[in-house]
Amino acid sequence: MLVAAAATLVGCCNKAADKTTQQEATVWEKAAEACEYDKYNSVVYELNIRQATEEGTFAAAERYLPELKNMGVDIVWLMPISPIGVDGRKGTLGSYYSIIDYKAVNPEFGTMDDFKSFLATAHDLGMKVILDWVANHTSRDAKWWQEGKKDWYVMDDETGLPIVEYNNFEMRAAMTDALRFWVELGIDGFRCDVAMNVPGDFWKGAWEELKAINPDLYLLAEGEEEWLHESGFDATYAWELHHIFNAMAKGGS
Numbered sequence: 001m002l003v004a005a006a007a008t009l010v011g012c013c014n015k016a017a018d019k020t021t022q023q024e025a026t027v028w029e030k031a032a033e034a035c036e037y038d039k040y041n042s043v044v045y046e047l048n049i050r051q052a053t054e055e056g057t058f059a060a061a062e063r064y065l066p067e068l069k070n071m072g073v074d075i076v077w078l079m080p081i082s083p084i085g086v087d088g089r090k091g092t093l094g095s096y097y098s099i100i101d102y103k104a105v106n107p108e109f110g111t112m113d114d115f116k117s118f119l120a121t122a123h124d125l126g127m128k129v130i131l132d133w134v135a136n137h138t139s140r141d142a143k144w145w146q147e148g149k150k151d152w153y154v155m156d157d158e159t160g161l162p163i164v165e166y167n168n169f170e171m172r173a174a175m176t177d178a179l180r181f182w183v184e185l186g187i188d189g190f191r192c193d194v195a196m197n198v199p200g201d202f203w204k205g206a207w208e209e210l211k212a213i214n215p216d217l218y219l220l221a222e223g224e225e226e227w228l229h230e231s232g233f234d235a236t237y238a239w240e241l242h243h244i245f246n247a248m249a250k251g252g253s
Contacts, residue, residue: 037074037126037128037216039075039128039189039216039218039234040234042074042075042128042218043072043073043074043075044073044074044075044077044130044220045068045071045073045075045076045077046077046079047061047068047076047077047078047079048079049061049078049079049081049106049109050079050093050096050108050109052064056108056109057108057109057110057114058105058109058110058114058115058117058118059110059114059117059118061118062114062117062118062121065118065121065122065125065127066125068127069125069126069127073127074127074128075127075128075129075130075188075189075218076122076127076128076129076130077130077131077132077191077220078129078130078131078132079096079132080096080097080099080131080132080133080134080193081096081105081106081109081115081131081132082096082099082100082101082102082104082105082106082134083099083100083101083104083105083106083107084096084098084099084100084106084108084139085098085099085100085138085139085140085141085142086139086141087139087140087141088139088140088160089139093108096132097134097137097193098138098139098140099134099138099139099142100138100139100141100142100143101142101143102143102175102178102181103178103181116185116186119185119186119187120186123186128188128189128218129186129187129188130187130188130189130190130191130218130220131182131187131189131190131191132190132191132193133179133190133191133192133193134193135164135175135192135193135195135198135202136163136164136193136194136197136198137156137161137162137163137164138153138161138162138164139162140160140161140162142162144171144174145162149170149171151165151168152164152165152168152170152171152174153165164198166198166199166202172202172205175202175206176205176206176209176210179206179210180209180210180213183210183213183214183217184213188214188216188217188218189217189218189219189220190217190218190219190220191220191221191222192219192220192221192222192233193222194222194223195221195222195223195228195233196221196222196223196225196228200227200228200230200231201231203221203228203231203232203233204230204231204232207219207231207232207233208232218234218235219232219233219234219235220233220234220235220236221233221235221236221237222236222237223236223237224236224237224238224239224240
């Protein structure tokens with residue numbers, strides 16, 4: 001089984017203890033190759049914890065990691081793993097992008113220790129893990145809001161969402177501190193939701209501070225504005241190209 005391959009790994013760039021099958025050997029060889037990590041030539045795989053496995057947990061997804069490695073994945077991008085707001089939530093489970101607490105994990109997926117185990121296994125396989133980061137807004141019942149920090153927000157009348165107020169420098173410091181929490185835990189970078197709606201000077205300052213901890217963070221921005229790269233992002237989206245390809249496929253371009 002692919003799961004068994006994880007048990008043969010001592011750690012990236014170390015020798016496998018016992019490669020009993022060719023399948024396990026292949027996983028190990030790819031893990032060793034990943035020690036020559038080049039983030040600008042990496043395969044990024046978006047992983048939805050809730051839907052990737054029947055159980056929908058960190059532990060179940062961890063067992064899936066050797067298979068991802070065997071597919072050639074270099075970076076696992078986890079959709080948001082923080083607790084989800086209850087007030088006004090969509091459906092019974094809610095949206096990942098409605099964050100209550102930036103420094104916690106959704107109990108639906110397991111515990112923080114379960115997440116640390118997932119992260120350790122990914123690293124042992126030579127893969128990086130990045131988190132989907134929602135810096136534009138929180139849930140209506142977010143921890144910051146409950147703590148009375150309402151001056152950290154501007155309410156969006158159209159969506160009813162509390163939009164984070166980047167003119168408040170206490171909030172900026174708290175957001176950077178939350179990002180630092182995960183980098184110090186071992187996270188290898190972030191995919192930033194609607195990054196183009198967050199001021200570039202915030203991103204630039206935050207990334208400079210966090211790269212003092214991990215100089216090789218992988219930073220992916222949702223958006224295609226040039227200034228996002230100037231703010232420190234390694235990669236951005238290509239929405240316009242996406243729509244051009246769609247039009248070409250339909251014979252309309």
